[in-house]
Amino acid sequence: MIDFQSVLNAINDDASNVKERGEIADYIPQLAKVDVKHFGIHLIDSQQNNFSAGDSHELFSIQSISKVLTLSLALNLIGEDVWKRVDVEPSGDPFNHLSLLELENGIPRNPLINPGAIVIADILVSQLEHPKDDFLTFVRNIANDDSITYDESVAISEKETGFRNFAAANLLKSYDNLNNDVEVVLDFYFHQCSLSMSCEQLTHVFYMFMNHGKCRRNKAYLTLSQVKRINAIMLTCGFYDEAGEFAFEVGLPGKSGVGGGIVALLPNKFCVATWSPGLNPKGNSKIGMLALEKLTTETELSIF
DSSP, X not given: OOOHHHHHHHHHHHHHTOSOOOBOXXXXXXXXXXXXXXXXXXXXXXXXXXXXXESTTSOEEOGXXXXXXXXXXXXXXXXXXXXXXXXXXXXOSOTTOOHHHHHTTTOOSOTTSHHHHHHHHHHHHHHOSSHHHHHHHHXXXXXXXXXXXXXXXXXXXXXXXXXXXXXHHHHHHXXXXXXXXXXXXXXXXXHHHTEEEOHHHHHHHHHHHHTTTBOTTOOBOSOHHHHHHHHHHHHHHTTGGGHHHHHHHTOSOEEEXXXXXXXXXXXXXXXXXXXXXXXXXXXXXXXXXXXXHHHHHHHTOSOO
8 A cells, every 4th residue: 555645755855955947937927926936736536535735725827737628528429529620649849830730731640749639729709609618617517616716907918919829820710710709719718728727626527537437426427448549649749849758757647737747647546736837948837747746656546
């Protein structure tokens, strides 16, 4: 029996002593205000036992972690048709690069880079009567937590500075891979990225990815096949051009966001989330990466 609490306490102690903590994502003005010293970690196991250390209850902007959730809802709504508009290959490029999009005629490499997530947003805008409200309800239902909400100040901040996302959306539109108005799709996209959660809430939402598509109340939101595919995409594409490094060092499917959050999971065993807002040069949480490497090393639990 692994003493997860002791492992998390040791990780938290180590994290508090790291001097070089990475750089805040200051290109989004609201994120620039966050203290780089924060660190939190929360783990939920298959028996729904919860373990935490540090700032695990502090809210932060989950940013690109939301892309896994919008993909899940799109698969829920239109199934395999999702893959007609977005591919499943690692990009090898930073999350906001556009060069591959033009080379590959408007089909994004995968749904976890920005152009791919914008296509998924377009699908949801087409499918949902009230896209922002309906997506928020979906996330709240999975977590069984009505307190989860958007941070409107972050959404506005992203809209005012999201020039590259506007470029990506217009490029997608030029290749007929965006069916709705660019402004409408990006309004939804900026809101999904502004979702605010704690490490604890994040593990409760992502519990279903380690539990065969079923949430903590045992309600199924995804089929086994869909969960398998989403976890595979997280492993190969969840960390942009550092996905290979994360698989090599940590060995878990996961997803990062420029708000400093990382969520990762071991099917049938646990789901874990970390938050440390300082990013490494690849845009992933510097301390979070180290923390999760220590977790899988100390517990000897990974998919490999």
